[in-house]
Amino acid sequence: MQFASDNSGPALPAVMQAMADVNIGHMPSYGGEAPMEEVRDRLRALFEAPQASVYLVATGTAANALALATLSEPWQTVFCTPLAHIHTDECNAPEFFTGGAKLSLVGEADMMTPEDLSRAIAAWPAGDVHNPQHGPLALTQATERGRIYTCAEISALTQVARDHGLPCYMDGARFANAVAALGCTPAEMTWRAGINAVSMGGTKNGCLGVEAVIFFNPENAWEFELRRKRAAHLVSKHRYLSAQMLGYLHDDLWLKTAQQANARAAILEAGLRDIPQVEMVFERAVNMIFARLPRATHQRLKAAGAVYALYEGPLENGPKDEPLMARFVCDWSVSEAQIAQFLEIARG
CATH class of the missing domain: 3.90.1150.10 (Aspartate Aminotransferase, domain 1)
Incomplete structure (x- = not known):
């Protein structure tokens, strides 16, 4: 009777088989392998975003911290809820990898409203050199309390962020569970609702350890690549990350x-x-x-x-x-x- 965490369960047989399938001979390393090209094509098709930049890392913390570092500057603040995973469960990794950007807590628990976000942004007057400057909005979908934002709620929040010129990131460690619950498409829950970048988690949903990071604005791509390498999260035998994601994506698994x-x-x-x-x-x-x-x-x-x-x-x-x-x-x-x-x- 195991109900502790979806991190604790076994890997999907199809994911294990996909890893076995690539475990033959030699392949280019560091994401240069053919399976990674297929991952990019499949995720671009899934998100209806042919220009999206797609990357893989092994952990959700790496996905969140490196994506937020790419979207922010050290003198900025990231707007998230008090129970966001980036605040409660990542040992200050976002602050570390952003080079010191702080987290401003919005709302009272695991979800925020547009009114909450507007108040939090207003608390740091723009242009005051003594303040942290406005940085990304970070939403968790599904939240740490198992709740979800509707696509309309996401759009309302990202509109507030856009009104202040802020990029929007979605921590999607349980992305698939949220899509399944809403009955929407990945595109409807992300870029069509104003999200600029998203992590699509695989680890909690049957992979060994792989998370996709997707930027809908290609101008973020090179910086993320540099940050991933500098943070020691560019896996040399990358084919085993690619294989997991391919097994995970096959036939809408x-x-x-x-x-x-x-x-x-x-x-x-x-x-x-x-x-x-x-x-x-x-x-x-x-x-x-x-x-x-x-x-x-x-x-x-x-x-x-x-x-x-x-x-x-x-x-x-x-x-x-x-x-x-x-x-x-x-x-x-x-x-x-x-x-x-x-x-x-x-x-x-």
């Missing part, structure tokens, strides 16, 4: 696995809602559920071997009926049988 993960989470959510003592904290949109269960229920689940993140505690001491918030994540490999077993134990 990226979307099908996200749909499956979301659907499994919907089954788990429905079962939890049927338990009277369970309180849903956020409306589920993708493959993550945040809910409060009584301490006794958590103790029973943990004793039975259930693995998930407990956000409140302690687990051992306190009233048995005290509700404690936890996060439950379904990846593509979680089975309905695992969910049924979990719910049976949760019901007691």
